[in-house]
Amino acid sequence: MTPDVTTRDWSQVLSQIRSHRDQAAFADLFTHFAPRVKAFLLRSGASETLAEECMQEVMATVWQKAHLFDPSRAAASTWIFTIARNRKIDALRKQRQPQPEDLTWGPETEPDQTDVVILQQETEELGRALATLPEKQRDLIERAYFHDLSHSQIAEETGLPLGTIKSRIRLALDRLRHAMRQLDRPK
Amino acid sequence: MTTDISHHLTEPLLMAYSAGTLPEAFSLVVASHVSLCDECRARLGAYDAVGGAMLEDCGVASLGANAYAETLARIAERPEAPVPPPSADLATFPAPLRDYVGGDLDAVQWRAVGGGVKQAILPTSADASVRLLSIPGGAAMPDHGHRGAELTLVLQGAFHDEDGTFARGDVEVADEHLNHRPVAARGVPCICLAATDAPLRFSGLMPRLAQRFLRI
Numbered sequence: 301m302t303p304d305v306t307t308r309d310w311s312q313v314l315s316q317i318r319s320h321r322d323q324a325a326f327a328d329l330f331t332h333f334a335p336r337v338k339a340f341l342l343r344s345g346a347s348e349t350l351a352e353e354c355m356q357e358v359m360a361t362v363w364q365k366a367h368l369f370d371p372s373r374a375a376a377s378t379w380i381f382t383i384a385r386n387r388k389i390d391a392l393r394k395q396r397q398p399q400p401e402d403l404t405w406g407p408e409t410e411p412d413q414t415d416v417v418i419l420q421q422e423t424e425e426l427g428r429a430l431a432t433l434p435e436k437q438r439d440l441i442e443r444a445y446f447h448d449l450s451h452s453q454i455a456e457e458t459g460l461p462l463g464t465i466k467s468r469i470r471l472a473l474d475r476l477r478h479a480m481r482q483l484d485r486p487k
Numbered sequence: 488m489t490t491d492i493s494h495h496l497t498e499p500l501l502m503a504y505s506a507g508t509l510p511e512a513f514s515l516v517v518a519s520h521v522s523l524c525d526e527c528r529a530r531l532g533a534y535d536a537v538g539g540a541m542l543e544d545c546g547v548a549s550l551g552a553n554a555y556a557e558t559l560a561r562i563a564e565r566p567e568a569p570v571p572p573p574s575a576d577l578a579t580f581p582a583p584l585r586d587y588v589g590g591d592l593d594a595v596q597w598r599a600v601g602g603g604v605k606q607a608i609l610p611t612s613a614d615a616s617v618r619l620l621s622i623p624g625g626a627a628m629p630d631h632g633h634r635g636a637e638l639t640l641v642l643q644g645a646f647h648d649e650d651g652t653f654a655r656g657d658v659e660v661a662d663e664h665l666n667h668r669p670v671a672a673r674g675v676p677c678i679c680l681a682a683t684d685a686p687l688r689f690s691g692l693m694p695r696l697a698q699r700f701l702r703i
């Protein structure tokens with residue numbers, strides 16, 4: 301196993317789990333993502349006990365649904381984020397999150413490797429774009445994604461008028477959109 | 488997938504769905520449109536990728552002492568997920584909607600609300616509501632303005648109003664400023680999935696009656 305976990309290709313690891321039910325790969329994936337999923341849940345307002353339980357549920361779902369992971373459509377972090385988000389809505393807001401119909405691919409078809417590589421590059425670019433956002437913009441995006449805040453709730457928390465919030469999120473997203481242009485195109 | 492969709496979801500709706508802040512009723516319409524629309528699926532994928540990047544970058548929490556073993560135990564308790572059935576391309580309703588209805592169009596428990604219009608309210612969290620509407624071809628919906636947001640997805644037939652023509656897969660995003668009078672196109676009944684986050688206000692006496700029966 302690669303010692304430097306930060307440079308691991310997690311989509312590749314997840315594909316191993318998908319295709320070979322590879323338990324060692326799952327252990328590595330767990331080591332990397334479980335603490336992040338739990339941090340995400342804690343920051344969303346879950347108690348320590350609830351965050352631990354939900355994290356375990358999320359990681360169990362990752363194993364169970366690995367056959368649905370398509371590395372040409374989503375990075376591992378993207379896919380795991382959607383599972384964690386759904387669990388968060390279920391546990392913290394007591395609602396269901398209706399899911400788009402899964403795009404299934406036949407048992408023999410493998411994702412197009414060119415698409416996989418392009419998606420991987422775009423995801424790295426997106427990470428860099430996020431990391432270089434001005435503090436204020438990044439803060440708002442974080443609040444939107446982690447604290448389960450609507451635009452108007454953000455306004456209440458910060459005391460800023462709604463129009464300002466909307467345009468700041470807009471501005472942040474416009475900057476992100478540059479990095480996401482490739483992701484935006486229909487496949 | 489359909490390629491002739493011309494009315495799509497807005498950026499705020501896609502971002503809110505991705506961040507998980509929409510009421511369940513609106514999420515159902517978003518998920519249903521995305522099921523039919525490759526373009527919005529890709530746009531949603533971009534917002535989910537933002538969420539994924541934030542997840543990568545949001546710090547780490549210390550886990551319970553036996554977190555990994557306990558997770559394996561949870562896995563052992565679960566059945567292997569069955570391979571999902573191939574998407575029912577011939578269905579009128581996309582999968583997330585079939586989930587709420589308990590089947591396709593023929594499984595809907597319609598309730599007549601007058602003028603040939605039928606509706607079925609679907610069970611969701613109380614912060615907004617979502618219903619299926621069936622409007623006879625050529626018939627007009629009652630004139631109404633909105634106090635909140637309304638999101639309407641066409642599943643069969645078509646309607647037109649001040650904003651244009653909406654056919655299968657098209658979604659209309661209306662806010663309190665739009666006072667519209669949708670008319671169903673001639674032919675098959677127009678079947679829509681409509682989410683509202685506030686009671687609609689109808690103008691005129693008949694529509695007021697309809698409002699009571701429609702429970703909008």
Ligand SMILES: [Zn+2]
Pocket residue numbers: 492494495496520524525526527528
């Ligand atoms: Zn669309």
